Amino acid sequence: MDACCGTGQEPAPPVCCGDGAVDDYPYDRGDWIVGVVDSAAGPIPRISTELSAPDARGRLRVRLGVRRQHYRVRPGLYAVGSPTPDAPVLVTANYKLSLDALRSELDGIDAWVLVLDTKGINVWCAAGKGTFGTRELVTRVQDTRLARVVAHRTLTLPQLGAPGVAGHLVPKLCGFSVRYGPVRARDLPRYLAEDGRATPEMRRVTFTLRERLALAPVELSVLWRPKVIAAIAVLVALSAVGSGGLDLAGWPSRAAVLLGAPAAGLLAGALVTPALLPWLPGRSFSFKGALVGAVAAAVLVFGLGAAQSVSGIVSIFAVAMTIASFTAMNFTGATTYTSLSGVVWEMRRALPLQVAGVVLALAAFVASFVIG
Amino acid sequence: MLGTGLRYVEGVTTLEFAPDRCDGCGRCIDVCPHAVFAHDGAAPTGSSGGDAVVALADKDACIECGACVKNCPNGALKVRPGVGCASAIILGWFTGSEPTCGCDSAC
Secondary structure (H helix, E strand, O other), X not given: OOXXXXXXXXXXOOOOOOOOOOOOOOOOOOOOEEEEEOOOOOOEEEEOOOOOHHHHHHHXXXXXXXXXXXXXXXXEEEEEOOOOXXXXXXXXXXXXXXXXXXXXXXXXXXXXXXXXXXXXXXXXXXXXXXXXXXXXXXXXXXXXXXHHHOOXXXXXXXXXXXXXXXXXXXXXXHOOEEEEOXXXXXXXXXXXXXXXXXXXXXXXXXXXXXHHXXXXXXXXXXXXXXXXXXXXXXXXXXXXXXXXXXXXXXXXXXXHHHHHHHHHHHHHHHHHHHHOXXXXXXXXXXHHHHHHHHHHHHHHHHHHOXXXXXXXXXXXXXXXXXXXXXXXXXXXXXXXOOOHHHHHHHHHXXXXXXXXXXXXXHHHHHHHHHOO | OOOOOOOOOOOOOOOEEOHHHOOOOOHHHHHOOOOOEEEOOOOOEOOOOOOEOEEEOOHHHOOOOOHHXXXXXXXXXXXXXXXXXXXXXXXXXXHOOOOOOOOOOOO
């Protein structure tokens, strides 16, 4: 009975602790559970601080945008190293990447890890939605009977959990006080060693080239959705039709244009714009994307060589620039520094232009059939 | 380099700060991921007699995440929180609701 919460057993006992709100969900099997630690609330699973090949494969999978909603661990209390009742309590979300990012930095550290049920969403997003929130924190503290496990009364939260947690209200609700640790787990060992002191650098988010590029595959993952694959097949089929009817000789070059322009736009907006973000002019992503899209279109036009109609060239530019601008604008959701107000500001200006771009592209495309 | 080094659209944030309600506890400084706040050395001591009150050091860096508002015990801060995510906003326009990430996109 005592061992029911947070042991990663499958399937979960129907009602164990608290309100039984941890639903019967096929959680990750927990190969990263490597033992058991004794506590006053019963045995607590000890988790590894090393990431395995399955961990790396899982991370690759979600970074490619495949079933990202289904990479969760069972919420509850875990142990790292050999924690005593004086060891710190580190709180995280039950998105497996969040737990992996935390535990992989805890080599040589003894701590308790309290995993909240954020429905498999990472800390910062869940905090914004309220699932990494005051209520869930309090519930998890109570459900795991944390007050029996540790002698102190401090919860160490990731700083990016702050949008969802009213830290000053938590003591009244469950008897534990909240302190916010660093943004990045890799600063935790130093933070803990210096008794909870965070440098200004530890409290700032970054958006490095590496971080930006790590997000590109998800932006591109629209390509491997079934509907998009179907649309591509349709486009390829359509391009068999020339201005005089079925025209197989001209099929490859028309297909190249029909697919090449959107592809250029997508790569421009989803890969090149994020990569070159700090160096592209302007503040708005839609503008940066349109610029890169124009360059991509120019490269494509140049590469396709002579024998292109004016309307064909216009349609390539219109398609590539519009798709690049829209895709880059969507990247705002993945950044660490855009505000809602700023995105609304640029969308009100960019969307009409993007719609105009679609109209122009269609008109030029039709014209290239009619005029030739 | 401290922070992202990247700047977004300026002069649009909905962040509001009432210094007269601030007691200098510094929670906002702890939770803000973009150093919008700093202790104001020039200001008189706060109502609790503690550190000097907080001041806005970089208002335009605000991403409206709401962490400061959520963690201010004195109600000195207001912001219209939301996701800075274009697809969430478009979804909100169509469904007539608040911008919400379906979390199918790269959030």
